[in-house]
C-alpha cells in the first residue's frame with residue numbers, strides 16, 4: 001500500500017509508471033510490463049483500478065485482427081475502480097468514489113454526435129481507452145493495469161448497489177447490448193433473440209428480460225441452456241440444429257448478434273418478422289455477406305451498433321442497479337490472463353472473466 005501511496009504523491013505533478021499486462025507483438029502472449037501514465041491535469045481523475053473485464057475485443061485488437069496496432073498493447077476497457085486523486089477543476093468526483101471507465105476516454109466534443117451525447121459516433125473519431133492516439137500524442141493503454149488517468153467527462157459513477165467486480169463488464173458488454181435494445185425498442189410485446197451466449201450475449205439476455213421483452217437465446221448448441229433460462233431467457237435453441245431455422249422462421253422483432261466470428265447472416269435474417277431488424281454488435285474481422293433477398297421481401301434491416309454514449313452508459317449502470325443486474329463473472333489473477341483468453345476463444349466462458357488488478 002505504501003508503495004502505491006508513494007507513486008500517488010508523485011503522480012500529480014509528473015508522469016509516472018504503473019504496472020500492467022500487455023502484448024509486445026500480435027502473436028506474443030501477454031506479459032507483465034510497466035507503462036507511463038500522464039500527470040493528473042486540471043480535469044483529470046486518477047483511478048486505482050480494482051477490476052477489469054476481459055472483452056473479446058481485447059483479443060481481436062491485441063492480435064492485430066482488426067488491422068495494425070502500436071505495440072506494446074495494453075488492453076482492457078471494462079474498468080472498475082476507486083478515485084485516488086482529482087485535478088483542480090474536477091467537480092463531479094472525489095477521492096474514494098467508485099467509478100468506471102469504458103471503451104472511450106475522450107472525443108472531439110464539437111461534432112453533431114458529441115453534441116447529441118453520442119460520443120461513440122464522434123465524427124473525427126473518439127479516443128479509445130486503448131490503442132488510440134491521445135490528445136498529447138501518446139498511445140492510450142487500457143485497464144489491464146494498476147492505474148489510469150481519465151478526463152472527468154468520460155468517468156462513470158458505479159451505483160452503490162453494484163459490486164465493483166461484477167459491474168466492470170457493464171462498461172462494455174452491458175452498454176453494447178443496452179444501447180441497441182433501447183434504440184430498437186425492446187420491451188413488452190417484443191420478441192428479441194440473442195445470438196451467442198458469451199460476455200455480450202449474457203448481458204443482452206439479462207437486459208432484454210429486465211426491459212420486459214420475450215427473450216430467446218440462439219447458441220451453437222444446447223450446452224448452456226440451463227444457464228440461459230436462469231439468466232432470463234424464455235426459450236433456448238441451437239443454431240447447430242437445422243430444425244431451429246424452420247421452427248423460428250419470421251418470429252423475431254429484433255435479433256442482437258454478438259458472435260465474434262463470421263456466421264451466416266442470411267439464415268439469421270430469415271428469423272425476422274416483417275420490419276424486423278438484425279443488429280450486429282459482434283465484430284469479426286471478416287466480411288459478413290448479406291443476400292439481398294433475405295432483406296427485401298419482408299422489409300428487414302441489417303444494422304450495426306457501437307457501445308453507447310456516456311450519458312446512456314450512466315443510464316445503463318443506474319438501470320442495472322435498479323434491477324439488480326450485473327455480469328456473471330469468474331475473477332482471475334493477472335497471471336491467468338493468457339489462459340482466460342484461450343477459454344474465451346473456445347467459447348468456454350461463463351460469462352465474463354474479470355481480472356483482479358491487485359494481483360498485477
Ligand code: NAP
Pocket residue numbers: 054055056057058060172173176195196197198199200201218219220221224258259260261262263280281282283284305306307344345347348349351
Ligand atoms: P465472447 O464472450 O467470446 O462471446 C461470443 C459468443 O459467440 C461465444 O460465447 C459463442 O456463443 C459465440 N461464438 C463464438 N464463436 C462462434 C462461431 N464460430 N460460430 C458461432 N458462434 C460463435 O465475446 P464477447 O466479448 O461477448 O464479444 C463478442 C463480439 O462482440 C466480439 O467480436 C467483440 O469484438 C464484439 N464487441 C463489439 C462491441 C461493439 O461496440 N459493437 C463491443 C464489445 C464487443 P455460444 O457458445 O453461445 O454459441
Ligand code: ZN
Pocket residue numbers: 055056057058077103172173
Ligand atoms: Zn469490449
Ligand code: ZN
Pocket residue numbers: 107108109110111112113114115119121122123124125
Ligand atoms: Zn465528436
